[in-house]
Amino acid sequence: MRIDVITLFPEFIDSCAGIGVVGRAQERGLLEVKTCNPRDFATDNHRTVDARPFGGGPGMLMTIGPLRDALQNVRAAAVQPARVIYLSPQGTRLTQEKVVELAHQERLILLCGRYEGVDERVLENLVDEEISIGDYVLSGGELAAAVVIDAIGRLQDGALNDAQSAEQDSFSGGLLDCPHYTRPVSDDLGAVPEVLMSGDHAMIRRWRRKQALGRTWLRRPDLLARVELDAEARTLLEEFRHEHRAAKNQQGGVR
Ligand code: ADE
Numbered sequence: 012m013r014i015d016v017i018t019l020f021p022e023f024i025d026s027c028a029g030i031g032v033v034g035r036a037q038e039r040g041l042l043e044v045k046t047c048n049p050r051d052f053a054t055d056n057h058r059t060v061d062a063r064p065f066g067g068g069p070g071m072l073m074t075i076g077p078l079r080d081a082l083q084n085v086r087a088a089a090v091q092p093a094r095v096i097y098l099s100p101q102g103t104r105l106t107q108e109k110v111v112e113l114a115h116q117e118r119l120i121l122l123c124g125r126y127e128g129v130d131e132r133v134l135e136n137l138v139d140e141e142i143s144i145g146d147y148v149l150s151g152g153e154l155a156a157a158v159v160i161d162a163i164g165r166l167q168d169g170a171l172n173d174a175q176s177a178e179q180d181s182f183s184g185g186l187l188d189c190p191h192y193t194r195p196v197s198d199d200l201g202a203v204p205e206v207l208m209s210g211d212h213a214m215i216r217r218w219r220r221k222q223a224l225g226r227t228w229l230r231r232p233d234l235l236a237r238v239e240l241d242a243e244a245r246t247l248l249e250e251f252r253h254e255h256r257a258a259k260n261q262q263g264g265v266r
Pocket residue numbers: 098099100142143144145146147148149150151152155
């Protein structure tokens with residue numbers, strides 16, 4: 012997969028995409044992240060890429076010319092057609108489902124805005140889709156692009172060392188992840204649940220599924236409402252609720 016990022020801060024994207032799982036995916040040839048700076052396509056001596064908005068108002072907008080030329084340049088750099096995504100708080104909220112869909116594309120172009128955004132005509136004519144990473148405003152699209160690249164990169168086949176770990180992710184299957192423990196078995200902070208050391212894989216699977224269901228019920232009931240539960244899941248969730256209530260009663264309702 013190839014991702015081109017159009018950004019006024021290529022060094023930010025280069026450093027994010029060069030480390031960790033995404034960096035390794037690039038080293039393994041599973042993913043290629045390239046940057047392109049619209050400033051390189053400015054036509055004046057000051058390399059201007061922004062201008063005041065018509066009608067007045069605060070801030071500056073990125074102008075059409077350098078963005079159109081940067082896009083043309085990036086498109087010409089590879090043969091496959093690419094979807095162009097603009098990162099913006101006005102976009103559709105990013106979900107794991109969307110990430111999985113994007114991870115299957117051969118090519119993407121991510122366009123990062125700065126200042127107050129970009130001229131609307133760029134969005135109407137040159138952009139296929141707008142994506143938001145959450146209901147808050149960042150000072151530019153680069154952090155959001157880095158989030159998208161990370162989420163997509165780790166899903167490329169062979170990017171994660173343990174193939175199972177993507178399947179176990181929070182949200183894969185629509186639920187939050189179960190808790191995980193490692194050494195030591197016993198500590199001042201508590202003990203590891205015994206079932207995890209039982210070696211009984213069926214019991215461990217059941218316990219993990221129960222915890223994932225219970226956690227989602229406690230923390231994200233909105234997610235749980237969207238998941239279709241089979242008979243086992245309904246039983247496990249009922250067990251969890253029962254155990255949770257019993258534990259709360261024992262604590263006198265105090266955590
Ligand atoms: N650019 C600024 N804020 C953003 C957000 N919340 N999501 C995506 N891109 C952005």
